[in-house]
Amino acid sequence: MLSLxxxxxxxxxxxxxxxxxxxxxxxxxxxxxxxxxxxxAAVNLTYEKGHFVLGATRGNGTIGExxxxxxxxxTDLPLTLKGDDVPAxxxxxGEVYLPWVGFRRLNERRxxxxxxxFANPRNAAAGAxxxxxxxITRARRLRLFAFSIEVLEGSLPITSHSKMLAALExxxxxxxxxxxRVDSLAEARDAVPAYxxxxxKLPFQADGMVLKVxxxxxxxxxxxxxxxDPRWAIxxxxxxxxxVTQLRAIRINVGRTxxxxxxxxxxxxxxxxxxxSAATLHNEELIAQKDIRVGDWVEVVRAGEVIPQLVAPLRxxxxxKEVPFVMPDRCPACDTPVERPADEAMRFCPNVSCxxxxxxxxxxxASREAMDIRGLGYxxxxxxxxxxxxxxxxxxxxxxxxxxxxxxxxxxxxxxxLVAAIAASRSQPLSLLLFGLxxxxxxxxxxxxxxxxxxxxxxxxxxxxxxxxxxPGVGPTIAEAxxxxxxxPRNQDLIGRLREAGVTFEEAQRIVTGGPLAGRTYVLTGTxxxxxxxxxxxxxxxAGGRVAGSVSKKTSGVxxxxxxxxxxxxxRELGIEILDEAALLRLIGDAT
Ligand SMILES: [Zn+2]
Numbered sequence: 001m002l003s004l005x006x007x008x009x010x011x012x013x014x015x016x017x018x019x020x021x022x023x024x025x026x027x028x029x030x031x032x033x034x035x036x037x038x039x040x041a042a043v044n045l046t047y048e049k050g051h052f053v054l055g056a057t058r059g060n061g062t063i064g065e066x067x068x069x070x071x072x073x074x075t076d077l078p079l080t081l082k083g084d085d086v087p088a089x090x091x092x093x094g095e096v097y098l099p100w101v102g103f104r105r106l107n108e109r110r111x112x113x114x115x116x117x118f119a120n121p122r123n124a125a126a127g128a129x130x131x132x133x134x135x136i137t138r139a140r141r142l143r144l145f146a147f148s149i150e151v152l153e154g155s156l157p158i159t160s161h162s163k164m165l166a167a168l169e170x171x172x173x174x175x176x177x178x179x180x181r182v183d184s185l186a187e188a189r190d191a192v193p194a195y196x197x198x199x200x201k202l203p204f205q206a207d208g209m210v211l212k213v214x215x216x217x218x219x220x221x222x223x224x225x226x227x228x229d230p231r232w233a234i235x236x237x238x239x240x241x242x243x244v245t246q247l248r249a250i251r252i253n254v255g256r257t258x259x260x261x262x263x264x265x266x267x268x269x270x271x272x273x274x275x276x277s278a279a280t281l282h283n284e285e286l287i288a289q290k291d292i293r294v295g296d297w298v299e300v301v302r303a304g305e306v307i308p309q310l311v312a313p314l315r316x317x318x319x320x321k322e323v324p325f326v327m328p329d330r331c332p333a334c335d336t337p338v339e340r341p342a343d344e345a346m347r348f349c350p351n352v353s354c355x356x357x358x359x360x361x362x363x364x365x366a367s368r369e370a371m372d373i374r375g376l377g378y379x380x381x382x383x384x385x386x387x388x389x390x391x392x393x394x395x396x397x398x399x400x401x402x403x404x405x406x407x408x409x410x411x412x413x414x415x416x417x418l419v420a421a422i423a424a425s426r427s428q429p430l431s432l433l434l435f436g437l438x439x440x441x442x443x444x445x446x447x448x449x450x451x452x453x454x455x456x457x458x459x460x461x462x463x464x465x466x467x468x469x470x471x472p473g474v475g476p477t478i479a480e481a482x483x484x485x486x487x488x489p490r491n492q493d494l495i496g497r498l499r500e501a502g503v504t505f506e507e508a509q510r511i512v513t514g515g516p517l518a519g520r521t522y523v524l525t526g527t528x529x530x531x532x533x534x535x536x537x538x539x540x541x542x543a544g545g546r547v548a549g550s551v552s553k554k555t556s557g558v559x560x561x562x563x564x565x566x567x568x569x570x571x572r573e574l575g576i577e578i579l580d581e582a583a584l585l586r587l588i589g590d591a592t
Contacts, residue, residue, distance in 0.1 A: 003228050004037075004210065004235040010189050013211070016234050017185045020213070020222055023231070027222070030215040032188050033161045035179045036199065037208040037235050038145055040097030041126040043071065045146075047090050050081040050171075057129060065572070067129050071096075073138035076145070078172035086171055088154035094146040094173070098125040099204045100274070102141050121205045130569075132526070132580065133562045143204070146173035160214045181214055196238050208237040240301050243276070244314065245269035247296045250281065250325050252332045254356035256364050256438050258348040260327065260338060262287060264298070264310050271302040279310040283345050284327045291315075293322035331356070352490060358392065359385060361438050365393045369444065370436030371425040372533060375418050383407060393436070394494055396422050397501035427534040430457060430507040431549075433498075440481040448549050449473045450482065457495065457505035461486045504534075508541055516589055517545030520556035523571070526564030528581040536584065543588045551576060559584050 007013050020027045042058035055071035071077055074096060098106070098121040106124055107117035118124040128140040146168045149156060158164050162181040169175045178198060182188050188211055195209040213219065213232040222231040246267040253261045262284060268277040279300055281287055292298065296313040330337055331349035333356035338347040349357060359381055366376035373396070384390045389403060399422060404415035428436075431451035435444050442450070453471045454460045460468075460482070468479035485491050499505060522540050524533055524547060531539070536559060537547040551558060551570040558571035559579050571578055579587070 004233055005225070005229040006208075006235050006237050008237055008239075010192065013185060013189060013234065013236060020231055024218060024221050026215075027213060027218060028184070030213050030218055031160075031181055031183050032185065033165070033179060033181050033212045033214050034188060034191055034195065035147065035165075035210045035212070036176045036195070036202070036206045037210045037237075038095040038097050038176060039120070039122050039205040039207045040095040040145075041122060041129055043067070043094050043096050043129070043144070045071065045077065045092045045094060046152075047081060047086070047092060049088055050086045052077065052079045057126075065130070069134045070129050070131060070137040073134050074142045074144045076143050076174040081171040083171050085156075085167070087149075087151045087156050089152040090154070090156070091150040091152060092146050092168065092173065093148045093150070094144050096125050096129060096142050096144050097121060097204050098128070098140060098142055101203065103205075106140065127563075127565070130564075131562060132560055132564060136562050144174060145176045147175065159216050161212045161216060162214055164216070192236060195236075199238065200241060208235045210235050241271055242299050242301050242311065243269045243271040244297055244299055245276075247292065247294055247298050247310075247313075250287070250292075250294055252328065254331060254333045254349055254354060254360070256357060256360035257440060258331075258350060258354065258357050260331070260347045260349065262325075262327070264292075266298070266300065269300065271300055271308060274302065276300055276302060276308045279308040281310060284325075284347075285345055287325050291324075293318075293324050295319075295322040333357075352488075355385070362390070362393055362396075364438050365436040366396075366425075367436075370432050371428050372432075373418075373425050374421045375414070376421070380409075380418070383409070392494055394497035394501060397426070397498075397503070424532055424534075426501070426503050427532075427538075428504060429534060429537060430504055433457075433503060433505075434460075437485075439485045441478045442482065444549060446474060446478055451507040455507050457499070461492075461495065508538060516587060517543040517556075519544070521546045521548050521554060522584075523548050523551050523555050523558045523567055524561075525558060525567040526561035528559070528561035531581060536581070539588055540584070 005016075007016060017028065044056045044058065045052060046054040052072070053068075054066065055068045057065045057067055072079065100121065103118070103121040103124055110117050118127065124140070125142055128137050128142055131137045147165070148161070149164055149168065156167070158167055160181075162179070165175050165179055178195070180191070182191060192209070199206045199208075211234050213222065219230065219232045224230050247264055248267055249265040250262050251265050253263060255261055262281040264279040264281050266277050266279060268275050270276070281292070290312055292310065292313050297317040298313050299311040300308050301311050302308040327347060328338065331351065331354055334349065334351050334354040336349055336351040336354065339350050340347045351357070359378070362381045362385075363376075363378055365371055366373035366381070376396075384399075387407060389399060390396055399419060401412075401415040401419045404410045404418060405412060429451065431444075431448040434442060434447035434451055449471055450460060450468070454463060463483070465479045465483040468474055468482050469476050486495075517540055522545055524536055528536055540547050545556075548555060551567050551574065553574055555571070555574075555576050557577040557579050558567060559581065560568045560571075561581065568578065
């Protein structure tokens with residue numbers, strides 16, 4: 001499959017035609033097809049005697065992934081084609097996409113569940129196609145537009161791209177409806193403004209228009225540049241849409257570490273088909289650099305990303321009433337004086353009981369990356385804090401289903417599920433508990449190093465700053481932060497209550513010799529059908545294997561479940577064996 005060269009101006013379109021005309025003068029009279037450039041995931045569909053037999057991702061253009069079962073769940077994909085002129089064997093190229101409405105719904109759900117939202121519909125669509133469980137793909141309700149055919153066997157008496165699109169429609173494919181044929185490049189250029197305006201209103205993400213030389217026989221003559229870009233097609237990309245609106249206020253969000261993050265509250269404005277009322281401002285230096293003042297008219301841009309950016313204030317529209325921004329000296333959530341470490345651009349609220357920090361901290365603790373408590377996202381944590389049922393993460397373990405059921409938004413099932421998810425998190429490995437505690441500078445990798453080298457929470461708490469700094473990969477800054485954390489009486493109390501709650505304090509790093517997995521290292525990713533992450537880890541370790549947090553060349557295998565992400569990609573990239581739960585259990589020898 002090929003990729004497309006880009007043109008960002010009409011002049012670049014002319015250059016493109018001129019280059020082609022130098023090779024083949026007939027190009028100027030061949031006409032062009034204009035199409036919408038859909039921002040989705042490119043797929044390759046093989047049809048044998050009119051039946052869908054194989055589907056693959058584009059991959060690197062030559063080798064993709066087989067995703068036939070997942071593609072079968074896409075409603076726009078015809079499993080059997082209509083008509084008697086379908087070639088015996090052909091590949092149809094298409095773009096799988098997620099409409100804006102489904103994308104927003106998906107991200108809302110992810111945020112509710114404490115998961116990171118997708119950056120754009122393209123990533124969400126590509127992720128859905130790679131699911132190991134087709135029912136998850138089906139639930140995402142992906143759509144598909146077909147746009148070209150490659151005949152492998154049999155014949156297709158079609159000589160123009162525009163007629164090819166008509167054939168695809170006739171056979172039962174969905175073709176993006178805004179395509180048309182024009183006679184010349186001048187006509188194509190005239191159509192550019194209308195396409196640009198139309199793109200903003202489409203119910204899915206599109207980032208430009210595609211021009212293709214209509215006469216198919218010329219495609220082969222024109223050939224491909226650098227093995228990838230066909231000379232006969234080009235994408236005319238449009239600059240991201242900019243909207244102008246008024247900055248109502250600069251608000252502060254207090255993060256889990258206490259960092260004060262400023263963001264812009266905007267007079268709602270439509271940018272690229274979406275109403276925007278907030279934009280990120282990063283930090284106070286950026287606000288000062290751009291001289292952004294409250295009350296300013298500002299330019300806002302949204303280029304495929306979900307989070308809109310504030311580009312610049314329009315100084316010529318100032319009335320003199322705009323107010324320069326001053327970062328507060330006190331935390332907006334708890335009124336504690338903020339600190340600004342000499343080496344950082346951020347200000348911090350130092351109060352560990354700050355309600356904003358507590359909320360973010362509990363959500364982080366429960367997140368999939370840490371203690372993996374499903375169903376405990378912002379909304380519910382906020383509710384539990386407001387109702388006084390919890391003050392910190394240790395309180396989670398005392399929650400009962402009855403207490404939850406009495407709360408708004410909980411039914412018997414959801415209450416029981418949450419209590420069960422909290423109970424299951426007790427057996428998460430010590431390294432994930434450490435990460436979940438949100439100790440400054442202790443990310444997932446550092447948490448693992450500390451847990452493996454010291455072996456238990458007690459050893460960590462007893463370790464001196466020097467002991468900690470002697471752990472390979474742990475420097476003096478981290479050692480100081482960890483020692484500081486364990487020296488704090490409030491944290492000692494928290495650790496004591498987590499111990500009473502029965503949370504795992506030992507790192508299961510037993511090396512079993514002679515087990516079926518002895519000497520092998522596995523990485524777990526995604527949700528397995530029956531085993532929890534920690535159960536799977538225990539089984540692997542009990543069979544003599546090791547469980548690692550990240551995929552490297554030394555990884556023996558990756559055990560992947562539903563919603564597997566980057567680790568699965570990495571494994572594929574490195575050619576590492578990928579197993580599902582059943583395969584793992586067979587290896588261990590206790591498959592049922
Ligand atoms: Zn605070």
